[in-house]
Amino acid sequence: MVKSKIKDPQLILKRQRQICQGALKVFRSKGYHATSIREISKACHISLGSLYDYIEKKEDILFLVHKEILDQIYDCLNENINKFNDPVEQLTNTLKALFYLSCRLKEEILFVYTESKSLEKKYLYEVLGKEAEFVNELETLIKKGVKTGQFICPNPEVFSNIVAFIWSIIPLRGWNLVPKNSEEEIIEILTSLVLKGLDVK
Amino acid sequence: MVKSKIKDPQLILKRQRQICQGALKVFRSKGYHATSIREISKACHISLGSLYDYIEKKEDILFLVHKEILDQIYDCLNENINKFNDPVEQLTNTLKALFYLSCRLKEEILFVYTESKSLEKKYLYEVLGKEAEFVNELETLIKKGVKTGQFICPNPEVFSNIVAFIWSIIPLRGWNLVPKNSEEEIIEILTSLVLKGLDVK
Amino acid sequence: MVKSKIKDPQLILKRQRQICQGALKVFRSKGYHATSIREISKACHISLGSLYDYIEKKEDILFLVHKEILDQIYDCLNENINKFNDPVEQLTNTLKALFYLSCRLKEEILFVYTESKSLEKKYLYEVLGKEAEFVNELETLIKKGVKTGQFICPNPEVFSNIVAFIWSIIPLRGWNLVPKNSEEEIIEILTSLVLKGLDVK
Amino acid sequence: MVKSKIKDPQLILKRQRQICQGALKVFRSKGYHATSIREISKACHISLGSLYDYIEKKEDILFLVHKEILDQIYDCLNENINKFNDPVEQLTNTLKALFYLSCRLKEEILFVYTESKSLEKKYLYEVLGKEAEFVNELETLIKKGVKTGQFICPNPEVFSNIVAFIWSIIPLRGWNLVPKNSEEEIIEILTSLVLKGLDVK
DNA sequence: AATGAATGAGAATTCATTCAT
DNA sequence: CATGAATGAATTCTCATTCAT
Numbered sequence: 094m095v096k097s098k099i100k101d102p103q104l105i106l107k108r109q110r111q112i113c114q115g116a117l118k119v120f121r122s123k124g125y126h127a128t129s130i131r132e133i134s135k136a137c138h139i140s141l142g143s144l145y146d147y148i149e150k151k152e153d154i155l156f157l158v159h160k161e162i163l164d165q166i167y168d169c170l171n172e173n174i175n176k177f178n179d180p181v182e183q184l185t186n187t188l189k190a191l192f193y194l195s196c197r198l199k200e201e202i203l204f205v206y207t208e209s210k211s212l213e214k215k216y217l218y219e220v221l222g223k224e225a226e227f228v229n230e231l232e233t234l235i236k237k238g239v240k241t242g243q244f245i246c247p248n249p250e251v252f253s254n255i256v257a258f259i260w261s262i263i264p265l266r267g268w269n270l271v272p273k274n275s276e277e278e279i280i281e282i283l284t285s286l287v288l289k290g291l292d293v294k
Numbered sequence: 295m296v297k298s299k300i301k302d303p304q305l306i307l308k309r310q311r312q313i314c315q316g317a318l319k320v321f322r323s324k325g326y327h328a329t330s331i332r333e334i335s336k337a338c339h340i341s342l343g344s345l346y347d348y349i350e351k352k353e354d355i356l357f358l359v360h361k362e363i364l365d366q367i368y369d370c371l372n373e374n375i376n377k378f379n380d381p382v383e384q385l386t387n388t389l390k391a392l393f394y395l396s397c398r399l400k401e402e403i404l405f406v407y408t409e410s411k412s413l414e415k416k417y418l419y420e421v422l423g424k425e426a427e428f429v430n431e432l433e434t435l436i437k438k439g440v441k442t443g444q445f446i447c448p449n450p451e452v453f454s455n456i457v458a459f460i461w462s463i464i465p466l467r468g469w470n471l472v473p474k475n476s477e478e479e480i481i482e483i484l485t486s487l488v489l490k491g492l493d494v495k
Numbered sequence: 496m497v498k499s500k501i502k503d504p505q506l507i508l509k510r511q512r513q514i515c516q517g518a519l520k521v522f523r524s525k526g527y528h529a530t531s532i533r534e535i536s537k538a539c540h541i542s543l544g545s546l547y548d549y550i551e552k553k554e555d556i557l558f559l560v561h562k563e564i565l566d567q568i569y570d571c572l573n574e575n576i577n578k579f580n581d582p583v584e585q586l587t588n589t590l591k592a593l594f595y596l597s598c599r600l601k602e603e604i605l606f607v608y609t610e611s612k613s614l615e616k617k618y619l620y621e622v623l624g625k626e627a628e629f630v631n632e633l634e635t636l637i638k639k640g641v642k643t644g645q646f647i648c649p650n651p652e653v654f655s656n657i658v659a660f661i662w663s664i665i666p667l668r669g670w671n672l673v674p675k676n677s678e679e680e681i682i683e684i685l686t687s688l689v690l691k692g693l694d695v696k
Numbered sequence: 697m698v699k700s701k702i703k704d705p706q707l708i709l710k711r712q713r714q715i716c717q718g719a720l721k722v723f724r725s726k727g728y729h730a731t732s733i734r735e736i737s738k739a740c741h742i743s744l745g746s747l748y749d750y751i752e753k754k755e756d757i758l759f760l761v762h763k764e765i766l767d768q769i770y771d772c773l774n775e776n777i778n779k780f781n782d783p784v785e786q787l788t789n790t791l792k793a794l795f796y797l798s799c800r801l802k803e804e805i806l807f808v809y810t811e812s813k814s815l816e817k818k819y820l821y822e823v824l825g826k827e828a829e830f831v832n833e834l835e836t837l838i839k840k841g842v843k844t845g846q847f848i849c850p851n852p853e854v855f856s857n858i859v860a861f862i863w864s865i866i867p868l869r870g871w872n873l874v875p876k877n878s879e880e881e882i883i884e885i886l887t888s889l890v891l892k893g894l895d896v897k
Numbered sequence: 898a899a900t901g902a903a904t905g906a907g908a909a910t911t912c913a914t915t916c917a918t
Numbered sequence: 919c920a921t922g923a924a925t926g927a928a929t930t931c932t933c934a935t936t937c938a939t
Contacts, residue, residue, distance in 0.1 A: 129909080131907095140924065140925050145910065225470060266458075282456070332934095341901065503902085612810055656869060664861045668861050670824070702919075
């Protein structure tokens with residue numbers, strides 16, 4: 094996806110991961126726009142010239158970071174969604190796993206939310222597509238529960254979007270919540286809200 | 295809050311509003327960082343030199359725009375929260391008014407979410423404080439409903455935060471929802487979710 | 496032709512002439528590509544930032560310099576071509592005036608020849624168009640002499656091009672000629688060659 | 697002339713020719729300055745590292761290309777100048793051969809004219825010396841014709857320079873000529889002009 | 898109060914050249 | 919001999935801010 098002048102594909106992967114990690118470190122504190130390529134170069138211990146052997150332009154780094162973060166999220170979803178067979182257990186378990194992840198990746202998820210608008214179209218579509226997939230998996234799960242009669246949900250498409258959105262509350266609004274409430278407590282309340290929304294007894 | 299070299303306070307207000315409106319126009323399409331002061335100057339029809347008579351630095355404009363948007367939101371809240379006496383009616387009515395507002399101010403609210411991180415501390419605290427007030431009003435309302443026994447809610451503080459967050463779903467994730475579902479339908483589902491979360495029959 | 500951010504058109508003209516002169520000074524010794532914008536900025540005593548208020552990109556300077564030089568050449572042509580009525584006198588006088596100019600503008604003309612390839616299309620066409628006009632005026636003059644029977648010339652179009660080309664010999668190959676022969680002598684020989692080519696007795 | 701790290705002189709020659717041909721291909725379309733070493737490396741199918749085993753710096757390539765082109769020109773001159781014994785035939789034949797060559801090497805000759813200024817002194821002198829030799833051979837030929845009484849020419853040195861210059865008209869100004877006139881016709885007119893200049897009946 | 902010309906620090910990006918393998 | 923990854927100085931251009939009028 095991101096073009097590189099280097100021939101060795103293994104090296105490309107290694108260095109792009111290195112760039113990602115360095116970039117994320119500085120992006121977290123200053124945001125994408127306020128971070129200069131020089132700072133990224135220092136943070137990932139790759140010289141300015143070499144950096145440009147692995148990317149074409151600054152925006153490529155933004156995309157690499159997005160991809161890295163989104164991959165972690167989808168991996169979490171996929172690892173957990175099929176651990177159980179019963180829809181209620183399946184949803185509860187997946188939600189909790191995702192919520193715990195959102196606590197761990199607070200800053201990363203906040204970053205994705207606030208900076209994805211700076212991606213060029215090509216990359217933005219890629220990212221939005223990935224998000225849509227994420228929502229789709231939740232939708233499929235909800236529909237399954239509706240079929241078994243365990244969920245009541247007149248519009249699973251909208252509802253799965255709402256769930257996906259609620260999932261990001263801790264990264265996006267944690268500053269007003271977490272200082273006074275434990276993350277576990279919040280996760281409990283959020284999970285229960287979703288289940289109530291599906292009329293699970 | 296924003297320092298100005300001009301003496302006439304009436305003029306300051308007039309010009310700062312003018313700046314706000316011009317700035318918002320360009321911010322919407324290009325974001326804060328990608329917009330130059332020159333562009334803002336043109337968009338608000340105030341010369342570059344004069345602009346700096348009413349602000350000290352670019353960030354001041356970011357704050358002015360934030361304030362403008364937040365004021366509209368709180369005005370909406372305050373206008374609607376006391377139209378009824380019954381907590382359920384009060385909440386339902388307020389939520390719907392706010393949801394409709396969020397549809398009208400989609401881009402503005404998205405802007406506040408994605409750009410507030412660029413505010414300097416002084417301004418950021420001001421903005422976060424305003425948001426906390428917003429949540430507080432919702433919390434007070436929920437507590438009142440709990441007292442009358444109409445709401446069941448073990449942690450009104452967290453729940454009011456959740457409600458405030460859900461309120462912003464259309465600006466933040468509308469791209470995946472609105473093309474296929476009407477805003478009215480979504481608002482209906484969201485309102486019902488909140489009421490279910492409070493165990494309102 | 497060259498876009499400027501400055502409003503006062505008088506000032507634009509003044510500064511663009513200032514840029515031209517400074518640029519030419521450095522271009523002469525280092526060529527266009529090897530000269531940095533910073534050097535131009537210093538040579539014309541305009542700060543880097545201001546420079547970019549009067550041009551959009553480096554190439555604009557190249558075009559401005561081209562225009563300045565070409566204008567001098569056409570002014571010379573136009574001032575001299577109509578001083579006489581007899582075609583032979585007309586041609587002789589114009590040629591000599593032009594040759595003397597080519598001696599005065601040796602470096603400038605060399606510059607136009609070697610650097611016009613670096614102009615972007617839009618500008619290149621403008622420059623080539625101007626050159627074509629120059630040749631056209633010579634062609635018209637030759638045709639007039641052919642009509643009066645004073646010149647014999649089967650293909651005035653090609654011949655006028657040849658004359659226009661011969662005109663540039665001193666700037667382009669002077670290094671091998673001028674050290675050993677006086678410019679006057681060379682001009683005499685060149686003029687006589689052209690007249691012989693037209694079978695003028 | 698151009699220093700190389702490699703010992704085998706045969707290989708040096710082979711590779712330098714390879715470099716020349718690749719370089720010329722890209723120089724033609726982008727010019728010397730705008731062409732990067734990387735592009736040259738790709739065009740001649742020699743890795744970046746190896747390239748620097750056969751040259752010391754970018755300018756060396758510029759010189760190699762110059763030499764390659766100039767050699768072709770002198771080869772043409774030398775092959776043709778002694779095919780006849782009569783000065784008029786000798787000159788006519790040589791001129792035509794050279795003109796046909798100038799049509800074939802349009803871009804190469806233009807390149808030499810516009811880029812030789814970028815050569816460092818050492819190389820520039822080498823190139824100018826070669827050109828002077830070229831002119832000298834023409835001068836000798838003209839002097840011979842003057843001696844036999846077939847040419848009238850008061851200053852053969854200047855005249856031979858003029859002839860050498862006229863020779864390059866098609867590469868340098870062909871854009872304004874060739875679209876409308878055939879190359880043969882132009883060559884005929886040019887040859888006739890030179891002969892008229894020497895008062896050949 | 899208003900204007901807009903001037904400034905220079907700093908941004909992203911390129912590229913000739915080196916050097917370890 | 920050959921390869922190609924690594925380097926960092928230098929380049930063009932932008933832009934927030936100041937200041938003379």
